[in-house]
Each structure stands twice: as C-alpha cells, then as structure tokens.
Amino acid sequence: MRVHELYKSLLREFGKQNWWPAETRFEVIVGAVLTQNTAWTNVEKAINNLRKVDALKPEKLLKATNLKELIKPAGFYNQKAERLRLITEWFLKNERKAEKMDRMELRKELLAIKGIGKETADSIILYAFEKPIFVVDAYTRRFCRYYNLFEGKEYDDYRLFFEKNLPLDVEIFKEYHALIVAWGKKYRGLLKP
C-alpha cells in the first residue's frame, strides 16, 4: 500500500512532530480529555492554569475545589471537570495494572469510563501508555478521502485500515497521527468535512 509512502512524504514535508506535547503520563491524559472538540491553544491555557497550582498531579487535581475555573479556557468545563475527575480516579487506582494490560484490554476499561470515547481512549493508550493503536480523528477521515486511501464509516474501520497497512509500531503510530493533524491544519478548508 502507499499508506507507508505517504507517511514518509509527510515526514519530509513537516518534520518530526514529537507528539504528545506533555511532561508526564498524567498530563497526556488531562490533555486528551480537555482537547475534545477544542482547539489546542485553549487547552494549553487550561493546562497552564493547572500547572500553576500543581494540579497536574492526580492527587492534587482531585483536591482542587476550583477545577472548573482552572479549565474554563478549554470550554465545556462542566462536563470536562467531571470527566477529569472520573479518569483521574481510575488512573490512581489502575495505572500499574494498565501498564501490564494488552492494548484492547486497556481500551475496554477506558471506554467504560463516562466521557472517554474511542479517540480519547486511543490517544491515552498510544501517547500515555505507549501501546500501539492508531488514533483516528476528523482530520484522519479527511486525509483518507483526500488521498483516496479509504472510505469508511465507523471509527474502527479507519483505525483497522491503518493498523493493517503499517507495521504495528508505537513510534510510527504516534508520529503519523501527529503528522495528519499538521497536514489538516495546513490545508484546512481544502476538503469539506
């Protein structure tokens, strides 16, 4: 397939992206929730607010009484405050166990948490736990359509398409998803959703 060739071509055009932009595993998780249907610039503001009060540590985040205020710049702050609490509680209890699970087992657990859908779950699996799973987002679908790679319907159709046409490799999956986002931002408006 030419999925792999396209990857190399994107890598040449945009360079290595080194995603996810975060210092710790927990910060990746927080960012994954906050970025749901939200521009990353807004997420950064929220994350910086959390960092200022040291709430990028799970125990501290759970104790923050003003969590909604802190994450306000990222929007949907009522829902996201609740979602952050839920995933944080899960994380504190299950981080060690999660490291040992296989990727689909972990996915099942994450999807059971309210507010964690497939894209968020997969972002966490790939970027926080570094297990190979291909993250699909709106850009990925546009990318596939634009290059006539694949026309699917469901999230997992796209995920499986990439996973079948690439080596099952964490670094490639991380980089490819990041490159697709870079591509999408550059050529925004090129193709209608």
Add this chain to the structure above:
DNA sequence: GGCCAGGTGTAAA
C-alpha cells in the same frame, strides 16, 4: 460576528 476546534453522551425517530 459567525465559524470552528486533536469529541462524547443522550434522546428521539
């Protein structure tokens, strides 16, 4: 000033 951003849950047809 409207449109949109690294989605998800819920309800109704």
Add this chain to the structure above:
DNA sequence: TTTACACATGGC
C-alpha cells in the same frame, strides 16, 4: 441504527 443536539471558550 442513524440523526440531532447540547456542551463553552477563544482565535481568526
């Protein structure tokens, strides 16, 4: 199973 809608802020 599919479609519609709420959820909210900030940049362009």
